[in-house]
Amino acid sequence: MNKEESSLFTAKQGQYLAFIYYYTKVNGVAPAESDFERYFGTASSSVHSMISVLKKKKFITSVTGKSRSIELLIGKDQLPEFK
Numbered sequence: 001m002n003k004e005e006s007s008l009f010t011a012k013q014g015q016y017l018a019f020i021y022y023y024t025k026v027n028g029v030a031p032a033e034s035d036f037e038r039y040f041g042t043a044s045s046s047v048h049s050m051i052s053v054l055k056k057k058k059f060i061t062s063v064t065g066k067s068r069s070i071e072l073l074i075g076k077d078q079l080p081e082f083k
Contacts, residue, residue: 009059011080015040016050017059018082020070030062030070 009017019039023031031039036047051070054060063069 008078009054009057013050013054013057013059014080015083016054017072017074018079020060020072021076021079022082024070024072030068032067 016036019036020031023035033044033047033051036042036050037044040047051060051062055062059072059074061071061073
């Protein structure tokens, strides 16, 4: 990822995006908000806020009311290293 691409999102946003990519790849389904809560050790309100921000920035999409419907709108080559 080049410097311009890394400025598209914060480090935390990048980790959420990378989590979506790898979780989906390993499990065959997108993560639920509870999966983010467990992995990042954060409150559901924080996860929900982050998901909303990522949607507004057009990094992800999802179907309202449908669980595990998050999809990345950016390519793997734009993701940071997952930590």
